[in-house]
Amino acid sequence: MGMTMTQKILAAHAGLDTVKAGDLIEAKLDIVLGNDVTTPVAVDVFDKAGFTRVFDKDKIAIVLDHYTPCKDIKSAELCATARNFAKRFDITHFYDVGAVGIEHALLPEKGIVGPGDMIIGADSHTCTYGALGAFSTGVGSTDMAAGMATGENWFKVPAAIKVILKGKLQPYVSGKDVILHLIGLIGVDGALYKSLEFVGEGVAALTMDDRCAIANMAIEAGAKNGIFPVDEQTMAYVAGRFKRPVRVFEADADALYEREVVIDLNTLAPTVALPHLPSNTRTVDEVKGLPIDQVVIGSCTNGRIGDLRAAAAILKGRKVAKGVRCIVIPATEEIYLQSIREGLTEIFIEAGCAVSTPTCGPCLGGHMGCMAAGERAVATTNRNFVGRMGHVKSEVILASPAVAAASAVAGAVASPYDMEV
Amino acid sequence: MYQGTAFWYGDNVDTDVIIPARYLNAPSATELAKHCMEDIDPNFVREVKTGDIMVGGENFGCGSSREHAPIAIRASGISCVIAASFARIFYRNAINIGFPILECPEAVKGIKKGDEVQVDADTGLITNLTTGKTFRATPFPAFINRIIEQGGLLPYLVAKEKGEI
Numbered sequence: 001m002g003m004t005m006t007q008k009i010l011a012a013h014a015g016l017d018t019v020k021a022g023d024l025i026e027a028k029l030d031i032v033l034g035n036d037v038t039t040p041v042a043v044d045v046f047d048k049a050g051f052t053r054v055f056d057k058d059k060i061a062i063v064l065d066h067y068t069p070c071k072d073i074k075s076a077e078l079c080a081t082a083r084n085f086a087k088r089f090d091i092t093h094f095y096d097v098g099a100v101g102i103e104h105a106l107l108p109e110k111g112i113v114g115p116g117d118m119i120i121g122a123d124s125h126t127c128t129y130g131a132l133g134a135f136s137t138g139v140g141s142t143d144m145a146a147g148m149a150t151g152e153n154w155f156k157v158p159a160a161i162k163v164i165l166k167g168k169l170q171p172y173v174s175g176k177d178v179i180l181h182l183i184g185l186i187g188v189d190g191a192l193y194k195s196l197e198f199v200g201e202g203v204a205a206l207t208m209d210d211r212c213a214i215a216n217m218a219i220e221a222g223a224k225n226g227i228f229p230v231d232e233q234t235m236a237y238v239a240g241r242f243k244r245p246v247r248v249f250e251a252d253a254d255a256l257y258e259r260e261v262v263i264d265l266n267t268l269a270p271t272v273a274l275p276h277l278p279s280n281t282r283t284v285d286e287v288k289g290l291p292i293d294q295v296v297i298g299s300c301t302n303g304r305i306g307d308l309r310a311a312a313a314i315l316k317g318r319k320v321a322k323g324v325r326c327i328v329i330p331a332t333e334e335i336y337l338q339s340i341r342e343g344l345t346e347i348f349i350e351a352g353c354a355v356s357t358p359t360c361g362p363c364l365g366g367h368m369g370c371m372a373a374g375e376r377a378v379a380t381t382n383r384n385f386v387g388r389m390g391h392v393k394s395e396v397i398l399a400s401p402a403v404a405a406a407s408a409v410a411g412a413v414a415s416p417y418d419m420e421v
Numbered sequence: 422m423y424q425g426t427a428f429w430y431g432d433n434v435d436t437d438v439i440i441p442a443r444y445l446n447a448p449s450a451t452e453l454a455k456h457c458m459e460d461i462d463p464n465f466v467r468e469v470k471t472g473d474i475m476v477g478g479e480n481f482g483c484g485s486s487r488e489h490a491p492i493a494i495r496a497s498g499i500s501c502v503i504a505a506s507f508a509r510i511f512y513r514n515a516i517n518i519g520f521p522i523l524e525c526p527e528a529v530k531g532i533k534k535g536d537e538v539q540v541d542a543d544t545g546l547i548t549n550l551t552t553g554k555t556f557r558a559t560p561f562p563a564f565i566n567r568i569i570e571q572g573g574l575l576p577y578l579v580a581k582e583k584g585e586i
Contacts, residue, residue: 024564037445041488049575067446074446124486124510140488140514142574150578154564188433189480193509222480224509277433364442364485385437385484387460392441 002252004160005227006195009135009249013118021159021256029059030134030244031113032147033121035103035360036064036075039082041141042122046085046149054089055151061093061112061121062086063103066360068096071367101332101358104128104216104300108208109332114238115230116247120147125300125382127218131211132238133230133248138219158224160195161186162257165202167266172416174310175210176302176380176400178263179217180271184281185261192222194258197251202265203228208237209306216301217382220278270415272378273398276386284403284415294377295320295408296389297401298329298356299363302380305335305342307401312344314405314419320352321411327369329356353408365390378407422541423500423521424550425473428458428465429534432478436485436511440493453489454496469498474538476529477504482511491515501540503547503558505529516565519573523547528556 003011003018011019013027034042039062054060062082067075079096086094093112095101104125107113115133119126122144129136139153147153163182183190196218198211206214211228218226228234230248238246270284297303297311308330320326328348330336336358339345348355362369363381370390371377377389377396384396399407402416409419437460444456458465475494481504482490491514494502501521515522521542528547532538536551545558561569567586571577580586 024562037487037489041492045575049579072446074448077448078446122486122488124484126486138486138510140486140510140517142488142517143513146517146574146578154568188483189506189508192480192506219510222483222508364437364445366442370443383435383437383484385435387441388437390443392460 001256002254004195004255004257005197005229005249005251006135006160006225007157009116009118010155010157019157021157023157024154025157026152026154027118029120029147029151029153030117031059031061031119032144033061033063033103033107033119033123033126034144035066035123036068036079036082037066038122038141038144039085040078042144042148043081043085045142046145051149054148057090058092059151060091060148061107062091063095063100063106064097065100065102065358066364067366068100068359069357099333102300102303102360105304105331105335108132108212109334111238111241111243114242114244114246115234116249120144120153124219125216127223127225128212128216128300130215130218130225130227131208133228133234135225135227137225158193158195159258160197161191162260163196163198164200164260164262165198166200166262166264167202168205169265169268172402173268173270174400174402175206175213177268177271178265179214180273180278180281180398181268182261182263183217183221183279186221188220188277188279189222191218194223196221196223196226198226198228204231207306208233209304212304213301217278220382270400270403272403272413273384275384275395275397278384278398284413288413288415290413292324292378292407292412293375294369294371295324295326295404296362296369296377296379296381297404298331299360299381300331301382302401303329303331303335305338307380308335308339308344311401311405312347314402314409314416315351315353316347318351318409320408324408324411326353326408327356327362328353329361330358332358362389364388378404378413380404422539423472423474424539425470425500427474427476427532427534427536427538428469429476429532430461433480433483434477435483436487436490439482439490440487445487445489450492450496453493457493457497466497471498472500473498474540475499475502476532477502478529479505481507483508486510488514488518491518491520495520501542503528516568517574519569523558525556525558528558531556
C-alpha cells in the first residue's frame with residue numbers, strides 16, 4: 001500500500017523507506033517555532049532539564065507576536081524571557097517589535113519554511129505551512145523545548161482524509177469559506193489525529209493566501225496537519241525567499257485514505273461560523289442582519305495582502321457603520337508596507353477603521369480589541385469559542401475578509417454581494 | 422492510584438475555557454490554576470480538592486497548543502483526566518509533562534458529576550465507587566508508557582542521553 005503525501009515527508013525525515021498510519025516514529029526537524037506565550041514555558045522546561053545548547057540556531061524561530069507591543073508588565077516579562085533565550089543562543093530567526101509579524105504569515109514570507117519541510121511549532125496554527133507542501137503541526141512548549149535541544153521529536157503517523165477540490169471559487173468567495181464549509185461538514189473533531197490532504201483540479205485556482213487560510217484552520221477540524229500539493233504557484237511563491245533546497249513529495253497513487261470529501265468550489269457561498277464552535281456554519285445569507293459591535297480583519301488566518309485587498313475593495317468609498325468598531329491588522333510589517341503602498345491603508349482609515357501594527361491581539365482576546373459582555377464581532381480569525389475575544393458573554397462570528405468588510409459597512413452580518421450597486 | 426470526586430464536562434472542552442487567554446501571561450502554575458475552567462464552571466476552583474478527577478467527552482482540550490491548559494488543570498488539584506477522546510496537542514502536552522490522562526468513552530458515560538471515582542493509571546482500571554461499576558481505559562503504546570514512566574518527555578530525553586534507558 002502506498003503512502004500519503006504527509007506519510008512520505010514523515011518517512012523521509014525519520015530515515016525510513018515506508019511508514020503507515022499508527023506507526024510511532026522519531027523524526028528530524030527542519031524548523032522549531034515558538035511565540036511569546038509558549039516560548040517562556042519552553043525555556044523553563046529546557047533549563048530545568050539542564051540543556052545548555054540548542055541543536056541548530058538557524059533552525060529555531062522565535063516570534064513575539066501574541067501580546068506585542070507588550071500590553072502590560074506580565075507580557076513584557078514573558079517577552080523578556082523569550083528575548084533573553086534568543087540572545088543567549090544567538091537564534092537566527094528571532095523577530096521582535098518592528099520586525100515581527102504574526103508567526104504563520106511571517107515564516108513563509110521570510111522563506112524560513114518551505115516545501116518538504118518537517119516543522120513543529122508551539123502554536124496550534126503551525127499547520128498553516130501545509131499550504132507550501134510541508135508537514136507542519138502544532139505542539140506544546142515541552143515539545144518545543146525537546147525540539148530545540150535535540151532537533152528531533154516523536155510522532156504518530158497519521159491516517160488521512162482526502163479533500164478533493166473541484167471547479168473554481170466565485171467572486172467574493174475565498175479560502176476561508178472553503179475551510180469553514182469543510183469544518184461545518186466534518187465537525188470540530190472530524191479529522192482528529194488525521195491529515196487533511198487537499199487535492200484536485202480546484203487547487204490550481206486557489207491563491208497562496210487562500211491555501212494558507214485553509215491549511216491554517218485544519219486544526220479546527222482536529223487535524224494533525226493540512227497539506228497541499230506543490231505546484232507552479234508554490235514554486236513561484238518560494239522563489240527568492242526559501243534558500244534551502246526544495247523537496248517535493250507527492251502522495252502515491254495507491255495511498256490509503258480513510259475518507260474522501262468532495263467540495264465543488266463553484267457552488268460555495270460566503271460562509272460564516274456562528275458562536276461557539278467553528279463547525280457551527282451557515283451561509284451568510286442565512287444569518288444576515290444580525291447586529292454587530294466590532295469587526296476584526298487580520299490574524300494568522302486572514303491578515304495577508306490578498307485578504308486586505310478583498311476587504312479594501314468593499315470598504316473603498318464607504319464608511320464603517322455608526323456604532324461599529326472595525327480593526328484592521330496587517331499580519332506582517334511587509335504586508336503593512338504593501339498595504340500602504342497600494343493605498344489600502346488609506347481606504348481603511350478613510351472608511352473609519354483602526355489600523356494596527358502586526359499582532360495576534362484580539363483573536364485570542366489578548367489586546368487591541370477585547371469585547372465587553374453582550375457584544376458581538378464578525379472576525380476573520382479562526383476560533384469563536386466561549387470568551388475567545390474578551391468577555392465570556394461576548395460572541396465571535398468567523399467570516400472571510402469580504403464578509404467582515406461588508407458587515408462593517410452594514411453594521412450587521414452582511415453579504416459582499418449586497419454591497420454591489 | 423488516584424481517588425476523588427468527579428467533575429464532569431461535555432464534548433469539545435476547549436483550551437480557551439480550560440485557561441482563558443487573558444490569563445496566559447500569569448507567571449506561575451498556581452496563578453493559572455486560580456482561573457482554571459472559570460468560563461464554563463465558575464465554581465470549579467472553589468469546589469475542587471486535591472486528587473479529584475476531571476471527566477470530559479469527545480475532543481477534550483481542543484483549540485490552542487497552550488501547555489498552560491494541562492498545567493492549570495494539574496495545579497488546580499486534579500489528579501487525572503478521563504475523556505472519550507482527546508484533541509491531539511492536549512494529548513501530547515499531558516504526556517509530555519507527565520500528567521495522567523485516560524481515554525475511555527464507557528467511563529465517561531458511566532460517571533456523573535459528584536461521583537467518587539478511583540483510577541489505577543498503571544492498569545487503566547477505572548472504578549466508579551458510587552455505582553460500583555468498572556471500566557477499562559485504552560492502554561497507551563509502549564513507547565508513550567516509557568515517556569510517562571520517566572515523568573515526561575524531557576526527563577525521558579535526559580535519561581536516554583545518559584544511556585539509562
